[in-house]
Amino acid sequence: MSENKLNCFIEFAYFSGPSTPQNLSAQSISSTEIQVSWKAPVNTNGKVRYRLSFYNASEPSAAPKLAYDGNATQYLVSNLMPYTLYTFEVTAYNVKYNLSSAAIDTLEKTDQAG
Numbered sequence: 001m002s003e004n005k006l007n008c009f010i011e012f013a014y015f016s017g018p019s020t021p022q023n024l025s026a027q028s029i030s031s032t033e034i035q036v037s038w039k040a041p042v043n044t045n046g047k048v049r050y051r052l053s054f055y056n057a058s059e060p061s062a063a064p065k066l067a068y069d070g071n072a073t074q075y076l077v078s079n080l081m082p083y084t085l086y087t088f089e090v091t092a093y094n095v096k097y098n099l100s101s102a103a104i105d106t107l108e109k110t111d112q113a114g
Contacts, residue, residue, distance in 0.1 A: 017099030018092040019043040021050065021073075026108035031082035034108050036067075037074035038090050047095045052077075057085040057107060064089060085109045 022039035029035050036052060049071050053064035067088075068075040080086065089105040 016045055017094050017097070018045050018048045018101045020102045020104055021090045021092050022104075024088070024090050024104045024106045026086075026088050026106050028108055028111045029076065031111050032080045033076055033078045034080060034086060034088070034110060035074065035076050036088050036090070036106075036108075038104070040073060041092050041101060044092070045094055045099075046097075048092045049095055051091045051093065051100075052088065053091075054086050054088045056081070057087045060087070080110050082110050 019041040021041050024036070024038040026034050026036045036054075038050070041048065049069065050073065051066060052068040052075050053066050054077060055062050055064045067077045077086075077088070085107055086109070087105055087107055089103045091100050091103040093100040
């Protein structure tokens with residue numbers, strides 16, 4: 001491999017975003033709360049943070065709402081509507097270069113009113 005090709009490869013690998021977060025799950029806690037958790041990406045490519053967004057699954061054309069932006073791998077989403085199905089999406093991003101991974105998503109419905 002020529003020196004130019006090697007430098008290009010090293011630069012691409014270093015400046016790439018993290019891989020996709022793993023094992024996203026959501027569990028209804030109450031009629032207005034859902035606990036969402038996930039595992040870190042296999043390849044972080046540096047320090048990562050996570051963006052958790054959600055939307056009402058019956059309104060898929062609605063803009064997703066940002067619920068969380070931080071470094072934890074779980075978050076309790078509250079103030080949700082009872083009996084409602086939600087879609088949750090998590091994206092990992094590289095803090096230094098703000099390069100994101102592919103998002104993963106899951107569905108969960110809030111419990112009946114208590």
